[in-house]
Amino acid sequence: MITRLKILYELQLVDDQLDELEELRGDLPHTVESLETKINDIKKNITEKEKEKKESLKKREENEEQVEKLQTNQKKFKAQLYQVRNNKEYDALTKEIDHTEDQIKKLDAENNALADLSKRLTDEIEEVRPQLNTLNEELKEKQADLKEIIKANEKEETKLKGHRKEIVDQTKKPDYAAYIRIRKAKKGKAVVTIRRSACSGCHNIVPSQRQLEIRRNNKLFFCEYCGRILVSPEIAEQSE
């Protein structure tokens, strides 16, 4: 049982050291992640606008072709005006000419609107581009900083992780499960000891009878206030 308790305390010590390394990274991992999200959102937005611009340009070209055809027809109709033989033919032809004129006007208006849209999209893209550049620069810097910190502690981290694995292999499965559950809930410490008659996790006094029981080192005890695993100061000393 003593070994079982010691193993749990050792596991906590290794995780404390790994947590310290993690803390050295500070907000950097989170900052890098949020910069990446921002950049991707802007890029996606630009891609969508570029696509819309392309579609608008294609539609404009189609419209222009259409207008050219209509204008050719219009010339033909107007030439035919000189060859009409009666009023009925004349009326039919002028009607055709008017109709063509309307179509051309409509297409021209549509193209003007599409040109305005393109211009607006271009402006909007140009507006966010500097922001994208700034964010990219910032991301590069933060990534470099993070890489440097990780690299500086790489050896220590690998060593600690190796050591942690050895300890985990020796830990009983239910003990490890309990350890992980408490560690998650308490965001860090899962195994604590008694210091000045108090739980070193939550600083609540451990009743003296309970302290005696814990000192026997023959059972797993949990702090009745914070739920952390409580080991005797002897176990803690021996593990350190």
Ligand SMILES: [Zn+2]
């Ligand atoms: Zn406690």
